[in-house]
Amino acid sequence: MLFSGQGSISLGKRDASGKPLGLRPVGDATLTIALATEVEEHTEKQTGQRLVNHRLSTKKTATTTIVADEWDIENLALALYGEVTRVTGGTVTAEALPNPVDAGLKYLLQHNNVSDVVITDSTTGTAKALPVSQYSVHGPGGSIVVQDKATGGPFVEPFLAAYAYGATDKVGMFTQPVPEVWLHFEGVNTADNNKPVIVDLYKVQIDPTRQLDLITDSYGTFELVGNALLDLLRPADDELGQFGSIAYPQITP
Template sequence: MSYQPQYFLGQGKVFIAQRDAAGNPKAMRWLGDVDDAKISLKTGKIERKESWSGERGKALSISVDKEASIDLTLMEFSKENLSFALFGKTTSTASGSVTGEQLTSGLLVGDRIPLKNPNVSAVVITDSAATPATVNPSKYEVDPKYGAITIKDVAGLTQPLIAAYSHGAVDSVAIFASTPDDLFLRYEGINLAQGGAPIVVELYRVKSEPLKELSLITDKQGDMKVNAEVLIDSTKPADGAMGRFGRIIQVSTA
């Protein structure tokens, strides 16, 4: 039989899923375009150097613990990915209208003040006089996309000013608003070095770290680098074929 080298050049999809009580994955969610995915392994050791030869040679090395992690570079800034990376909680706000929203007092010409909602329209500002007067739109400027007011003239106005407006639907992700669960991670890839042969990697129990940085102003395409620990899965038997951390499956195409 001739020797057949097996090289690897991988691309593919990364999925995450909640785990059920038995450690099995629930419905999986694709993370979208992932630019980089790397698994790292290491072991802790107890070592002994002998003291009889004069060379201090290593005489004993025992592996006493096992650690694994995975690094992912997410390229898609979906609300689901942001929630995953920021330990966030996603809230969807339906379109609607607001009345009686009080702006901060003491506004001066040139001040910019945000409304509580972006994507606004039909903005009407009144003042706080005994008989409230509608503020002439020439005295302020509305930035409808961002939901902000810039003051152009305060002459004759009794503050605080009061806003009424309509707004569109938005999704928001609150940072550090949830505690991450242990997740099941699955990579469904293709080995381009072997004619696109399928390969599957499963990590049974991963615990993600929060995003270390999120670049808001940059001269290149943004990404989210997420690191997750791979924890031992006690639902798997110690002597089982699947292992207790994960497995790599090379799918036969024969």
């Protein structure tokens, strides 16, 4: 039987007994599983040729590599050892910018996804507004560049920013412990009339992604590399073992 696979990959946390909880599809991706053993070889010492006469297996490993096409926030949380934080929208009335502000430099507000930005100074009594023609705003990034802080002045610093901000999903880096997930693949063999093939790895420890290509001339991908670990929550005499399994469902016409 020849094989050419297509299918969907899902990952999910495990409960206290090792059973999978809700599994989340990772979207378009490729999946490979590499099995390997490390061995110690013994050579005989009688013939003068030092021939190998025994091999002792010292370690068995199963490495999974998911190359993900879709940069959704949940995939990035796995890749970065982070947790998704969902910021709801709101308003800010008087956020102080650094004092002093240097013309031409970029300053970051506390929030992303900003709009309706108004900059005033700290004049006692009635504050002066910095003309909008003298500064620029990058709304998604939440950044401000003041090109001219002299015209219309003098202004009293620090400058104060008032603005609205919209909802934003964020994920921090290295804020969570090493993730251990159940990996489930529901695929078809396109070389054999799309017959189904199912793969389960019971306990996969995901490594942080090695690289995020943020400026590219083609579609960006990133890797979720993991190691299948021995699942001691499964009985040692389980007929499908304690690592994983591959299933060929027998579909009758």
